[in-house]
Amino acid sequence: MSVSNVIEKLGRSPEDIRAENLRRWVTSINEVTTIKDVKARERTRVAGVIQNIRIDPRNGRDAIEATIIDGTDRMVAKWLGRASLSGIQLGMGLIMEGVPGAGPDGMLVMLNPEYVLVPGPEHG
Amino acid sequence: MSNAQAAFKRLVLGRPMSSGELEHTLLPKVIALPIFSSDALSSVAYATQEILLVLGLVGISALAHVLPIALAVGSLLSIVVISYRQTVRAYPSGGGAYIVAHENLGVFPGLLAASSLLIDYVLTVAVSVVAGVDAIVSASPGLERYSVEISVGFVAFVAIANLRGVRESGTLFAIPTYGFIFSMYLLIVTGFVKCLGGCPTAESAHLALKPEVSALGLFILLKAFAAGTTALTGVEAISNGVPAFRYPQSKNAATTLAILGTISISMFLGISWLSHVMKVRYLDTAKFLALTGHAERSVIAQIAYGVFHGGPIFYFIQIMTAAILILAANTAFADFPRLASILARDRFMPRQFMNRGDRLVFSNGIIILATLASLLVAVFKANLNHLIQLYLVGVFISFTLSQSGMVMHWKKTHERGWQRSAIINGFGAAMTAVVLTVVVITKFAGGAWIVVCAIPILITMMRSINKHYENVRTELAHPQRRPLDRRPGNHHVIIVVSNVDAATSRAVGYARAMRAADVTGIVLDPADSAPWHRLAPEIPLRVATGRSEIDNVLQVVQQKRADLTEDDFLTVMIPEILESQHLVEVFRHPRTYRLKSTLLRQRGVQVLDIPLLRKQIDPTIDQAHEPARNYAFVLVSGVHNATLQALEYAETLRPTDLRAVSFGLDPDATQRLGDNWLRDRIPHPLEIEDSPFRDIALSLLQYLRQFRPDGLDKVVTVVLPEFVVTKRRHQILHNQTALLVKRRLLFEPGIVTVSVPYHLSES
Numbered sequence: 001m002s003v004s005n006v007i008e009k010l011g012r013s014p015e016d017i018r019a020e021n022l023r024r025w026v027t028s029i030n031e032v033t034t035i036k037d038v039k040a041r042e043r044t045r046v047a048g049v050i051q052n053i054r055i056d057p058r059n060g061r062d063a064i065e066a067t068i069i070d071g072t073d074r075m076v077a078k079w080l081g082r083a084s085l086s087g088i089q090l091g092m093g094l095i096m097e098g099v100p101g102a103g104p105d106g107m108l109v110m111l112n113p114e115y116v117l118v119p120g121p122e123h124g
Numbered sequence: 125m126s127n128a129q130a131a132f133k134r135l136v137l138g139r140p141m142s143s144g145e146l147e148h149t150l151l152p153k154v155i156a157l158p159i160f161s162s163d164a165l166s167s168v169a170y171a172t173q174e175i176l177l178v179l180g181l182v183g184i185s186a187l188a189h190v191l192p193i194a195l196a197v198g199s200l201l202s203i204v205v206i207s208y209r210q211t212v213r214a215y216p217s218g219g220g221a222y223i224v225a226h227e228n229l230g231v232f233p234g235l236l237a238a239s240s241l242l243i244d245y246v247l248t249v250a251v252s253v254v255a256g257v258d259a260i261v262s263a264s265p266g267l268e269r270y271s272v273e274i275s276v277g278f279v280a281f282v283a284i285a286n287l288r289g290v291r292e293s294g295t296l297f298a299i300p301t302y303g304f305i306f307s308m309y310l311l312i313v314t315g316f317v318k319c320l321g322g323c324p325t326a327e328s329a330h331l332a333l334k335p336e337v338s339a340l341g342l343f344i345l346l347k348a349f350a351a352g353t354t355a356l357t358g359v360e361a362i363s364n365g366v367p368a369f370r371y372p373q374s375k376n377a378a379t380t381l382a383i384l385g386t387i388s389i390s391m392f393l394g395i396s397w398l399s400h401v402m403k404v405r406y407l408d409t410a411k412f413l414a415l416t417g418h419a420e421r422s423v424i425a426q427i428a429y430g431v432f433h434g435g436p437i438f439y440f441i442q443i444m445t446a447a448i449l450i451l452a453a454n455t456a457f458a459d460f461p462r463l464a465s466i467l468a469r470d471r472f473m474p475r476q477f478m479n480r481g482d483r484l485v486f487s488n489g490i491i492i493l494a495t496l497a498s499l500l501v502a503v504f505k506a507n508l509n510h511l512i513q514l515y516l517v518g519v520f521i522s523f524t525l526s527q528s529g530m531v532m533h534w535k536k537t538h539e540r541g542w543q544r545s546a547i548i549n550g551f552g553a554a555m556t557a558v559v560l561t562v563v564v565i566t567k568f569a570g571g572a573w574i575v576v577c578a579i580p581i582l583i584t585m586m587r588s589i590n591k592h593y594e595n596v597r598t599e600l601a602h603p604q605r606r607p608l609d610r611r612p613g614n615h616h617v618i619i620v621v622s623n624v625d626a627a628t629s630r631a632v633g634y635a636r637a638m639r640a641a642d643v644t645g646i647v648l649d650p651a652d653s654a655p656w657h658r659l660a661p662e663i664p665l666r667v668a669t670g671r672s673e674i675d676n677v678l679q680v681v682q683q684k685r686a687d688l689t690e691d692d693f694l695t696v697m698i699p700e701i702l703e704s705q706h707l708v709e710v711f712r713h714p715r716t717y718r719l720k721s722t723l724l725r726q727r728g729v730q731v732l733d734i735p736l737l738r739k740q741i742d743p744t745i746d747q748a749h750e751p752a753r754n755y756a757f758v759l760v761s762g763v764h765n766a767t768l769q770a771l772e773y774a775e776t777l778r779p780t781d782l783r784a785v786s787f788g789l790d791p792d793a794t795q796r797l798g799d800n801w802l803r804d805r806i807p808h809p810l811e812i813e814d815s816p817f818r819d820i821a822l823s824l825l826q827y828l829r830q831f832r833p834d835g836l837d838k839v840v841t842v843v844l845p846e847f848v849v850t851k852r853r854h855q856i857l858h859n860q861t862a863l864l865v866k867r868r869l870l871f872e873p874g875i876v877t878v879s880v881p882y883h884l885s886e887s
Contacts, residue, residue, distance in 0.1 A: 014817060053794070055801050056809040062802055085798045090788040090814045 022049060022071035025121035029095060036072040038100060038108060045097040046075060049120045050090055067107075068094050075100065076109040093120040150370050153380050158301030160365050161384040163248055163358025163455035165304065166448045168391045170255050171197070171355035172399050173423035174512060176406040178348040187400070189345065194396035197352040198389045200555060204359055205385035207527050207552030209378045210545050211363045214533055216374045220364040221526035222463060226470075228532035229525065232583075235472065237525040239582035241463055243575055244518035245456040248358065249497035251515055252456075253278045254506045255422075256449030262425035263442035265418070271506035276498045278450045283494035286457040287487060297454055300447035305387060307444040311424075312394035315431045319401055324433075326426045329403035331415075347566040353559055354512060355392050357519050359384070360526065361455045364462060398427050408509060453497070461489025471593040472586040474857050513571030518579075520560035527553035592854050596847070599884055600764035614641035615776040618684060619663075619697045620677055620719070621647045624655035627699035627736040630835060632660045632748035634734065634876065635697065638777050646680055648673050659748060674719050678726075685728055693773055695878070696723050699734040701741075705871045724881050725848055730773060732878040735870050736835065751839040754779040755831050758843040759824070759865065760786050760810070762793075763800040766882035770845035771808060773880045777841060782808055787815040787823050820861055821868035833874025841876045842869060848881045 026032060032047045048068030056063045065078045066088055077096050088094075098113035151159065175193055179186040211219045221241055226234025253275045261268045318324055362381045369376045398404075404426050412420035421429070428441040461477070465486045468477035476488050504510050530549035534542040564572060617640040619631050624647075635643045645656055645665045656665055668676035677696075685694050700716055702709045711717075723731050756779035760767045767784070774782050784806075788794040794812050801810045815823035824842070833840040844865060847858040862879065869875050 018816060051814045053798060053812040054809060055798055055811075057802065057805055057807060058809065084802060085795050088798075089791040089795050090812060091791055 019069075019071040021121060022069065025049075025093075026070045032095065034072045035068075035070050035075050035108070038075065040100055040102050040108060043097070043099050045095065046070065047093060047095040048075065050088065050092050050094055053085070053088060053090065055085075064088070065109075066094060068096075074107060076103060076107055077113050077115065078109050078111050080112065087117050089117075091120050093118040151368050152370050153376050155298055156362075156365070156369055156376070157380050157383060158298045158451075159368075159458065160361045160380070160455060161358070161388075162297060162301050162448055163252065163361055163452040164356075164384055164388055165301065165358075165391070166252060166255075166445075166452035167355050167357050168308065168388065168395060169259065169424055169445050169449055170251075170422070170508065170512070171352055171392055172396045173406055174351035174354055175348050175396070176399060176404060176423060177408065177509065178344065178351045180406055182344055184405075186344070187403075187405070189348065190396055190400050193345070193349050193352050194393055196349055197355050198393050200353065200559065201356050201359070201389055201392070202385060203552050203555055204356055204523060205381060207530070207549050208359060208363050209381050210549060211526065211530055212366055212377045212381060213374050214530065214537075215363070216366055218364055218367050218462075219526075220459070220463060220466075221360065221522035221529075222466065224529035224533065225525040228529035228536070233525050233529070235583045235586050236579065237522050238463065238467055238472070238586065239579045240518035240521040240525075242460065242582065243578060244357075244515075244522060245460040245463070246493060246496045246500060247511065247515045247518065248456040249279060249282075249453040249493060250500040250504070251508065251511050252449045252452035253282075253497070254501060254504075254508050254511055256446040256452075257506065258422050258508055259425065259442050259446040259449060261419065262421040263439055263446075268419050272502055275501045275506050279453065279494050279498050279501065282450065282453045282457055283490055286454065286461075286490050297451045300444060300451050303444040304448035305391070307441045308391045308395070310437070311428055311431060311441060312391070312398065315394075315398045315402070315427065318431060323401045324430045326399075326402040326404040326430045327421070328405040328426055331405040331407070343566070346562050350516065350559065350563045350566045351512075353516060353520075353563070355388070356523075357515065358452065358455055359388075360522065361459060363526075364459050368458075395424065395427065398431075399423055402427060402430050409507070456497075457490055457493060460493040461486035464489040464492070467586065470590075472590050474589065476860055510571060513567050514575050516563045516567065517560070517572050517575040520556050520563055521579075523556040524553055524560055527556060589857065592849075592851075592857060596849075596884055600762075600766055600882075602765065614688075615693045615695065616641050616684065616688060617643045617695050617697060618681060619643065619645045619699070621645055621652060621656065621699070622649075622716075623701070624652050624659055625699075625701055626741040626745075627701050627734055628656075629659055629746075629748045630736060631697045631699040631734045632663065633750045633836075634732075634754075634839065635663075636748065637750040637754060640695075641692075644680075644684070646677055648676070673715065674722055677719060678722060681723065681726060681729060685726065688728070690728070692728075693730060693776055694728055695730045695732050697732045697734060699736070702735055702737050702871065705737060709870075720879075724846065724879055727883055730878055730880045732876060733866070733870075734876050737871065737873065740835070740873050742836075745836070749836050751835075751837055753781075753838045754841055755833070755839070756782045756841040756843060757828070758782070758784045758808075758845070759862075760784045760797070760845070761861075762797055763804055763806065766845040766847065766880075768806075769882055770843050770880040771806070773878070774841075774843045777843075777878075779841060784808055784810045785824070785827065786810065786812045787820045788812055789815060789818055789820070821864045824865060825868055825872060828869075828872070828875060835874035839874055839876055841878060843878050843880060846879050846881045848883045850884065 026034065026047050029047045032045050035046055035048065038044050038046060048070035050066050051069045051074065052067035054065040061081050062083060063078060063080050064082050064085065065076050067074050067076050077094065094115055094117055096110055096113040096115040098110040100108040100110045103109040172194065175190055176187065179189060211224060215223065221237040222234055225237040256278065257271050257275045260274070261271060267274070362377050362384065366373050366377045404423055406423055407415070407420065409420050424445055425442060428438045432438045464473055464477040467473040468475050477486060500511070527549045531546050531553060534546040534549065564576065568576070615638065617635045619628070619635060621628050643663045645660065645663050646668050647653060647656060647665060648668060650667050650669060653665060653667060666680055668680055670676045681694070681696060688694060698716065698720060700713065720731050723729055754777065756774045756777055758767070758770045758774050771784065786794060786797055798810065798812060813823060813827055828840050831840055832838065842865070844862045846862050849855055849858065866877050869877055
């Protein structure tokens with residue numbers, strides 16, 4: 001490892017390095033759009049790593065949300081009426097297809113998307 | 125942590141790695157061999173010496189027995205290697221003696237193996253480093269006065285290399301290990317060639333040993349054999365480390381083990397043979413000094429000096445010997461933390477040993493190991509002969525248990541060819557059990573008694589920790605103590621005022637916003653009464669003056685608590701002004717700190733901390749201001765009674781938004797949390813956020829900042845469920861995360877933390 005390489009590595013934040021690894025992982029998956037290029041109300045396929053899971057049992061129906069990141073931006077997958085996480089785990093890769101809409105805080109949300117869970121770039 | 129601190133940490137330890145980068149640290153065989161075998165190979169550097177030391181006590185003629193003894197030790201080594209190759213195959217996920225004994229023989233044998241191993245690892249570090257320093261001292265006389273300091277320095281060096289992570293250490297350690305193997309073969313082959321024309325003699329060959337001090341009895345032979353079995357130490361390392369190998373893991377590990385055995389046995393026999401033909405004598409270092417007036421060189425140094433007549437190759441061999449010995453300590457640094465984390469997972473050790481640090485290694489285990497080994501080196505004044513007396517008991521207990529466990533394993537699984545496997549392991553177990561007996565008998569008085577006493581103490585400790593964790597688990601799930609659906613009672617508030625200032629006025633605003641059943645103020649100085657009545661005329665005030673302020677506050681709190689029903693909450697608010705953003709600030713108010721910890725031990729009392737940085741005070745505001753929004757977050761790790769109580773508590777704060785948050789370190793645990801949340805129909809949202817760099821306090825801070833609390837209009841309240849235990853010594857097993865979080869949030873504007881203690885009765 002050269003000195004300049006070391007200095008460069010020290011200068012970059014761990015978050016930047018992680019985002020770069022994520023972007024590299026996403027490009028290895030077929031036919032997905034990077035999240036920053038996704039437009040609302042257009043059918044699309046995205047992939048990312050699950051960063052946040054939200055469970056909201058209020059209002060009589062169990063809502064589960066998973067926020068994925070792909071190194072460019074984040075997007076939310078939302079399922080209604082699910083009784084268990086069944087495989088939705090932090091760090092897992094999630095490839096999903098559907099029509100995203102804008103959520104309350106401006107983030108894109110895909111409601112009941114078609115999805116597959118795959119091992120993330122970071123978990124074997 | 126300040127930027128400068130963070131930069132320093134990065135320089136020494138490297139950049140923080142995200143949890144996912146774990147996978148990339150798998151090792152190819154060429155790198156795995158030096159990492160896992162430096163311990164086993166390096167014992168060649170002192171095994172022959174230990175045999176000569178025992179035989180030399182009897183007399184010159186006894187030295188002739190070094191070869192048969194070395195052959196016996198070599199055979200034992202091959203038996204153990206063959207035995208362990210089966211363990212590696214049967215336990216691809218890592219089959220240390222603890223796992224094998226625990227799974228196949230039961231809890232007690234498992235703990236016996238675990239405590240032997242833990243002691244063994246500490247001694248591996250101490251013995252290897254001290255032997256390495258001996259090699260340095262042999263090459264440069266005069267340094268022996270600083271042996272202790274040099275040894276401790278090397279322990280620290282290896283510890284830091286390991287805190288950086290295993291892959292970097294692998295590259296770093298490959299060169300010395302291969303260098304040592306090369307230099308030993310160079311020495312043996314050159315020595316053999318020279319012997320064809322008459323062997324060179326060692327410098328100690330003419331040392332006047334008394335011709336025959338005592339008769340050579342069976343006991344002495346056994347003692348010499350036991351001393352020689354130090355050559356076996358470290359063989360088990362590979363069986364612990366199978367998951368670190370590249371795929372196919374078991375096959376690669378078994379191959380590496382076979383290579384290790386071959387190299388180790390041939391080097392050991394070669395050196396023993398040379399020591400015999402070159403007539404090397406070895407005495408206790410103190411005796412040698414008294415006899416000759418100069419320091420004694422190690423056996424390897426004497427042989428190398430004799431074969432190469434000093435010169436650069438002699439120094440090369442000494443450097444390589446020192447290097448491999450110091451790096452042999454590395455094996456223990458890989459295994460001790462791993463075993464500690466497994467024990468923590470099984471609830472036999474404090475949970476903190478499961479946490480991976482910045483660089484994905486089990487930092488706490490590494491630090492503890494380095495500390496213990498340094499202490500041992502200092503107490504034994506870096507004397508190798510004394511340290512080695514302690515070494516073998518733990519090694520052979522774990523060998524025996526591991527092999528016996530394998531016999532049971534084969535009996536249970538009945539795999540194809542299980543009888544053959546069971547016989548191999550059974551024979552190994554029998555042999556190591558015999559050697560264990562010999563080791564205990566021959567070395568007991570010399571120091572082995574320390575280990576024999578330490579093992580039961582460790583076992584008792586681990587059982588007590590386990591019992592405590594199990595009790596807690598039962599109690600936390602106990603349906604009768606489940607606060608869910610219990611209609612929360614009224615909320616009562618006491619504000620402790622050490623000064624009527626901006627922080628106090630925030631506390632008043634907070635108390636008003638939560639619409640508590642009643643609020644009381646306590647001032648510690650009567651002079652504060654007037655400003656208090658201006659600030660909060662509707663809140664009654666108690667003036668508590670007396671000898672001890674803490675006792676006075678406590679008295680008021682206890683009186684109040686006695687009037688309430690069990691379902692009521694009593695929150696003690698502690699507003700405080702912080703002068704600077706420095707951690708020193710925490711220690712500047714020892715009284716506040718003591719007050720908080722005293723209050724937390726009171727049943728049914730919650731402590732709410734309202735800190736405010738001096739520089740963030742807005743001088744234009746002199747009235748209490750009710751925050752319009754209060755976001756409450758309950759930090760949870762599982763669905764249990766303490767969590768539920770904290771949620772109930774948070775409800776009574778009447779926040780605008782209430783949710784539970786959890787930070788995922790272990791994906792399985794977080795999935796369990798989510799499923800249990802749904803199953804138990806907890807009526808609040810739960811958010812599980814990833815913490816890729818495993819720093820919960822930092823992740824929480826970043827999470828909370830998105831709500832932009834300002835402390836006036838918008839407040840964030842972090843509710844921390846905590847445990848209060850009946851025995852003080854158990855306190856260290858709990859609340860470490862809560863403590864870290866509180867310290868980190870203290871300086872964050874607009875964030876209020878509440879500790880909601882859950883009292884464990886442990887009946």
